[in-house]
Amino acid sequence: MRTEADRKPPYGGHMTNRESAHEATRQTVLVTGATGSVGRQVVAELLERGHAVRALTRNPEKADFPDGVEVVRGDLTDPASLVPALEGVSGLHLITFGGALFAPLETGAEIAGLARKAGVRRITVLHGGGPTPLEDAVRASGLNWTVVMPVEFMSNALEWAESVRTTDEVQEPFVGRLSAMVHEADIGAVTAVALTEDGHEGQEYVITGPQSLTVQDKVDILAAARGREIRVVELTEEQARERWQAAGQPQDVIDFMIFIYRDTPPEGKNVTDVVQRLTGRPARTLAAWAAEHADRFRA
Numbered sequence: 001m002r003t004e005a006d007r008k009p010p011y012g013g014h015m016t017n018r019e020s021a022h023e024a025t026r027q028t029v030l031v032t033g034a035t036g037s038v039g040r041q042v043v044a045e046l047l048e049r050g051h052a053v054r055a056l057t058r059n060p061e062k063a064d065f066p067d068g069v070e071v072v073r074g075d076l077t078d079p080a081s082l083v084p085a086l087e088g089v090s091g092l093h094l095i096t097f098g099g100a101l102f103a104p105l106e107t108g109a110e111i112a113g114l115a116r117k118a119g120v121r122r123i124t125v126l127h128g129g130g131p132t133p134l135e136d137a138v139r140a141s142g143l144n145w146t147v148v149m150p151v152e153f154m155s156n157a158l159e160w161a162e163s164v165r166t167t168d169e170v171q172e173p174f175v176g177r178l179s180a181m182v183h184e185a186d187i188g189a190v191t192a193v194a195l196t197e198d199g200h201e202g203q204e205y206v207i208t209g210p211q212s213l214t215v216q217d218k219v220d221i222l223a224a225a226r227g228r229e230i231r232v233v234e235l236t237e238e239q240a241r242e243r244w245q246a247a248g249q250p251q252d253v254i255d256f257m258i259f260i261y262r263d264t265p266p267e268g269k270n271v272t273d274v275v276q277r278l279t280g281r282p283a284r285t286l287a288a289w290a291a292e293h294a295d296r297f298r299a
């Protein structure tokens with residue numbers, strides 16, 4: 001964890017040309033949702049690119065960030081708590097939901113006002129799957145914003161890990177549906193670029209992986225990575241509803257999942273070139289993700 005004193009450049013009296021060039025491009029970015037599955041990747045990518053990262057959390061004592069990250073306490077439902085965290089920041093990454101029940105955050109206008117006052121140059125917003133008050137407020141703020149819209153995360157495949165380990169089986173409805181699922185690290189990489197480089201203002205980036213895959217395709221890739229076959233068992237819509245109800249999913253979430261699974265919109269299944277275009281390298285494949293997580297699928 002970094003302290004205030006650590007924020008000063010770790011240089012003596014004289015910098016080499018290389019050091020001063022680096023210092024000129026090194027920016028300080030505040031990442032909210034930094035302990036979440038996307039925010040963690042944004043933090044990692046910013047560090048990888050040599051930037052200074054301030055990670056916001058409501059519970060610094062619980063957070064576990066890589067070395068070099070400055071952890072700051074704050075709550076997005078209480079904008080005043082962000083004032084110290086915004087000091088000296090050039091980029092700000094925002095989430096749109098807060099709290100255990102993922103309530104839409106209503107504080108976007110205040111947060112955007114504080115960001116303007118602090119001189120924040122670029123804001124990214126993690127899209128929440130539809131319009132949200134926070135995203136609307138940032139879009140209307142006149143600040144330089146970029147909306148990042150990842151499709152299905154590859155890490156959702158971890159929901160299958162237990163049944164694969166224990167029964168060599170995946171049970172799913174609508175197994176023919178297509179998904180252009182994206183590696184979480186690529187969401188982090190695209191977001192890090194939009195937070196620290198010019199030319200992304202006012203853009204909405206649909207971030208996908210490199211392939212559109214059916215459930216069977218995904219399962220075959222996971223099976224190859226773990227070195228053992230996996231069967232796909234197709235559930236009826238009714239069976240899927242019962243299962244999700246038993247798991248405690250709210251009715252609106254179940255209806256949304258059925259709707260998306262039955263007729264996936266083009267944004268969910270069409271591959272985009274956003275990762276290649278912004279990061280200069282191809283989007284990571286599910287095979288690469290599966291190799292990184294193969295042990296989670298082995299008994």
Ligand SMILES: NC(=O)c1ccc[n+]([C@@H]2O[C@H](COP(=O)([O-])OP(=O)(O)OC[C@H]3O[C@@H](n4cnc5c(N)ncnc54)[C@H](OP(=O)(O)O)[C@@H]3O)[C@@H](O)[C@H]2O)c1
Pocket residue numbers: 032033034035036037038039056057058059074075076077095096097098099100126127128129149150151152153156
């Ligand atoms: N799964 C998918 O396939 C998928 C696809 C596309 C988009 N998405 C979107 O991704 C988002 C979920 O992101 P995620 O997985 O990174 O979230 P997550 O893992 O559930 O983490 C939630 C984060 O929100 C922070 N948070 C919650 N309330 C807060 C508050 N009041 N003030 C400050 N921070 C607060 C938490 O920080 P602390 O607890 O540390 O304070 C935590 O870092 C959703 O909006 C979802 O719509 C998901």
